[in-house]
Amino acid sequence: MEKLKKLQDYLRSLESVAVAFSSGVDSTFLLKVAKDTLGDKVMAVTAQSCSFPKRELKEAIAFCEKEEIKHVICESEELSIEGFAQNPKNRCYLCKKELFEKIQKIADDNGMKAIVEGSNLDDNGDYRPGLQAVAELGIKSPLRHCDLSKADIRALSHYLHLPTWEKQSFACLSSRFVYGETITEEKLGMVDKAEQLLLNMGFHQVRVRIHGMMARIEIEPSEFGKLMEDENREKIAKSLKEYGFTYVTLDLMGYRTGSMNETL
Incomplete structure (x- = not known):
């Protein structure tokens, strides 16, 4: 609960946020806490592409409708990014950079002061080139900032009655x-x-x-x-x-x- 309060305080300090929302365990928890903390000063942005299953998109749409969260779906066709289809070791960097640049424009158009994404403390231990793009573009990572691990997020998601608390982990x-x-x-x-x-x-x-x-x-x-x-x-x-x-x-x-x- 102490980490949840820390997360709420951190989100308040950002004033308004656009959440990169995939309907996964982490981003659903982050979006829910942001909505409960900031109310209408929150929006969700979901990228639609051939590497993002239709079931995940449907879940993202349904969650935002249920929670009455403004939701923008943007086209992010990774295969059109130069070099991406060849699957280099920095593939995730190329994708995240393109995606967050699009989210930045959407956030600016809607008057959101910050963009937040759902990486957690456990992501620091694996090869995650996408986090380089997050750092370069000034994207905020509230869950990592507040030392929330995957286990913490699942436990708090259960406390908040989120259906994703036991959802399988997913990656593109x-x-x-x-x-x-x-x-x-x-x-x-x-x-x-x-x-x-x-x-x-x-x-x-x-x-x-x-x-x-x-x-x-x-x-x-x-x-x-x-x-x-x-x-x-x-x-x-x-x-x-x-x-x-x-x-x-x-x-x-x-x-x-x-x-x-x-x-x-």
């Missing part, structure tokens, strides 16, 4: 590609459909990493048994091949964030 679909492998709209669609299938089948935390035309599935080790049931295994393999994958594999290490960074 471009993060499923091996560095240096060309990102295409077709392959993004393959990954999106594959992950949606697994979620529809009741798997909680999923990633489908793409290596050429091979799918490497990451799920929680506790759910390995469920995936290996004949009916489920056969359905997943058949469906992913229909989506365009040649080979379908299970990563024996299970789900973990940033597994594509293990080669860096």
Whole structure:
């Protein structure tokens, strides 16, 4: 509760904010606290692109309608950014820089004094080139500023009765590609459909990493048994091949964030 109060005080010091809102655990919590603290001096901005699943966009729209928050959806087509499709190691930097420049214009047009985004304390420990763009453009990171970890955010989200308190962690679909492998709209669609299938089948935390035309599935080790049931295994393999994958594999290490960074 002390960290929640610290966050509220920090948001008050910013006076008015545009929240980069993805409908994920962190940005939903940040937007809710901002709305409760600043009232109408808050707006949400969500980027729509081929690397952002439709289900996440729908959830973002529904949340803002429920909470009566002004919501702007901007087009942010990453594949048109020079160099992005080649998936360099600084891919996330290129994307975030372009996105936050667009959000800056929207915030200025709506009289918002600050732009805030939802990275948390745990993000300091992984390779996060997007945070370089955040720093360069003067974007505020209230959750990191107030030392809120993912566990803190989930606990406080539960306290605030947010449906996202136990939502699976999510990152943009471009993060499923091996560095240096060309990102295409077709392959993004393959990954999106594959992950949606697994979620529809009741798997909680999923990633489908793409290596050429091979799918490497990451799920929680506790759910390995469920995936290996004949009916489920056969359905997943058949469906992913229909989506365009040649080979379908299970990563024996299970789900973990940033597994594509293990080669860096």
